[in-house]
Amino acid sequence: QEQSVDIKISLLQNHLSICQIMINELLEEEVTEKAGARYKREKPHDGRYSRWGFNPGSVRIGDQKLKVDVPRIYDNEQDKNTMLDRYEDLKQLPEPTEQLINGVLLGLSMRDYSKVIDHLGEGFGMSKSSISRSFIDRTEEKLKEFESRSLESLQIIALFIDGKYLSKEQIIICMGVTLQGEKIPLGFVQTTTENSVPIKDMLTNLKERGLAWEEGLLCVIDGSKGIRKAIEDSFGNKAIIQRCQWHKQENILKYIPEKEQDAVKRKYQQSVNKESYKEARESLKDLKRDLEVINLSAARSLEEGLEDILTLHRLGLNVDFSKSFATTNCIENLNSQIGKYLNKVKYWKNSKERYRWIAAALLEIELKMRKVNNFRILNQMQKTIKEEIKKRTSQEGISTRNGT
Numbered sequence: 238q239e240q241s242v243d244i245k246i247s248l249l250q251n252h253l254s255i256c257q258i259m260i261n262e263l264l265e266e267e268v269t270e271k272a273g274a275r276y277k278r279e280k281p282h283d284g285r286y287s288r289w290g291f292n293p294g295s296v297r298i299g300d301q302k303l304k305v306d307v308p309r310i311y312d313n314e315q316d317k318n319t320m321l322d323r324y325e326d327l328k329q330l331p332e333p334t335e336q337l338i339n340g341v342l343l344g345l346s347m348r349d350y351s352k353v354i355d356h357l358g359e360g361f362g363m364s365k366s367s368i369s370r371s372f373i374d375r376t377e378e379k380l381k382e383f384e385s386r387s388l389e390s391l392q393i394i395a396l397f398i399d400g401k402y403l404s405k406e407q408i409i410i411c412m413g414v415t416l417q418g419e420k421i422p423l424g425f426v427q428t429t430t431e432n433s434v435p436i437k438d439m440l441t442n443l444k445e446r447g448l449a450w451e452e453g454l455l456c457v458i459d460g461s462k463g464i465r466k467a468i469e470d471s472f473g474n475k476a477i478i479q480r481c482q483w484h485k486q487e488n489i490l491k492y493i494p495e496k497e498q499d500a501v502k503r504k505y506q507q508s509v510n511k512e513s514y515k516e517a518r519e520s521l522k523d524l525k526r527d528l529e530v531i532n533l534s535a536a537r538s539l540e541e542g543l544e545d546i547l548t549l550h551r552l553g554l555n556v557d558f559s560k561s562f563a564t565t566n567c568i569e570n571l572n573s574q575i576g577k578y579l580n581k582v583k584y585w586k587n588s589k590e591r592y593r594w595i596a597a598a599l600l601e602i603e604l605k606m607r608k609v610n611n612f613r614i615l616n617q618m619q620k621t622i623k624e625e626i627k628k629r630t631s632q633e634g635i636s637t638r639n640g641t
Contacts, residue, residue: 260296260305260327267323268308287311289318296327388423389447392416394619395455396423397568398436398464401575409436409464410575411443412568416619418612420567423448429463436467450475453626455618457565459484460542474629477552477622480545481565482509485538489528492535501528501535509563514550518543552621561609562618571606 272288273280280286287310294307305324312319393413401408410425423443428435444450450472457479458464468476486505490498504527508520521543528536549555549563561567609615 256296256303257305260303263323263327264305264308264321267321268310272310285312285314286319287313294324296324297330388443389449391421391448392619393421393423393448393454394615394622395457395562396468397457397565398468399459399565399568400429400461400464409439410568410571411439412571413448414561414567414609414615416615418608418615420571420606420609422571431461431463433463433466433470436464437470440467440471444471453477453622455479455548455562455622457481457562457567459565460488474633475626477548477625478545479548479562480542481563482546483564483566485542485546488538489535492532492538493528494531497531501531509546509559511550512556514547514553514555517547517550517555521547552625554618554621557611557614558618561611567609 268288271282272286275288289309289311291306292309294305295302296305297303305327307324308321309318310321311317391413392415394416395414397412397414399410401410407429408425408427411423413421413423415421424439426435426439453475454472454477456468456472456476458468459481465478468478486502489505490502493501501524504524505521508517508524511517511520521539525536525539525543528539544551546563549559555563
């Protein structure tokens with residue numbers, strides 16, 4: 238099973254947008270109560286009130302000021318405009334409490350929009366009994382519409398995919414990095430790193446939601462064959478694989494006697510820290526020859542992933558972007574925080590409950606994530622990725638014409 242969390246992440250990121258939906262519906266309901274529904278002849282209060290356009294206004298949500306188009310109503314008996322009671326109340330909202338925010342999070346993680354509405358209504362000073370069924374229905378529909386937004390507006394240039402064990406079950410998480418340097422968890426799936434099919438399903442879901450991939454994506458992964466196959470099946474030659482340099486180092490060291498590990502580690506780090514692709518490759522080749530004397534399996538491990546750990550070098554991106562993109566540290570930090578968040582749960586009733594808690598954890602953690610290193614020049618990475626994909630496409634065209 239797979240549960241996309243990208244939209245729920247966006248919902249929380251755009252908390253003001255959710256509040257906007259609620260405020261619009263709250264004000265519209267009061268206008269309807271006084272002046273009747275739009276385009277209906279039957280008017281309450283014997284037609285005393287009429288809709289009279291809008292005025293610009295604002296409502297403060299926490300430390301943010303939200304611009305609002307405030308409906309105007311005209312009192313035909315007193316021959317003047319009258320203020321909406323709810324707008325006056327909304328202008329005096331208290332600071333949102335942690336309990337309220339957690340309630341909204343839980344409602345979002347469970348896709349329980351009535352719960353979201355209850356908690357936001359409470360934050361807007363409304364009791365559950367004062368919120369009408371029609372209001373709930375209308376607002377739920379607006380939230381669902383808001384939730385169906387695609388990923389097309391997100392300029393994702395890189396994906397990090399990694400696994401996390403949770404109560405003996407492995408969860409594979411996909412995190413995107415935008416052109417603006419933001420880290421956004423996009424989805425997760427319960428499976429093993431060797432099983433490519435569920436991971437491919439997760440990536441297919443992202444594509445269906447509008448993930449732009451045709452001009453290329455940098456995909457940072459560990460050595461998992463299942464993850465790699467899912468990426469290649471999903472994106473073909475539009476995926477540029479960067480293998481995690483740290484994982485490769487640890488795989489090599491597993492074969493090395495303890496007394497020699499420090500020297501091997503030092504030589505490996507010196508190699509991957511070389512500025513040019515040629516120098517780094519030659520240095521790793523030298524290390525491979527050294528490893529052949531110590532342990533042939535270690536040498537084979539290095540050879541197996543040598544080109545993939547130097548992808549950033551080959552593209553000329555390592556100097557500016559190795560800190561954030563040469564390893565899977567970005568997503569492993571996310572996984573570590575998920576573990577801390579979910580350690581409180583001692584027992585999972587079922588897979589659905591696990592999914593709900595993971596989604597809620599991702600929602601909370603994402604807001605605290607920092608941007609990647611050198612995010613201000615990520616346009617250079619995007620340009621290089623596009624050039625690499627054009628080169629690959631051109632080479633494939635030549636091969637096809639030559640019949641190879």
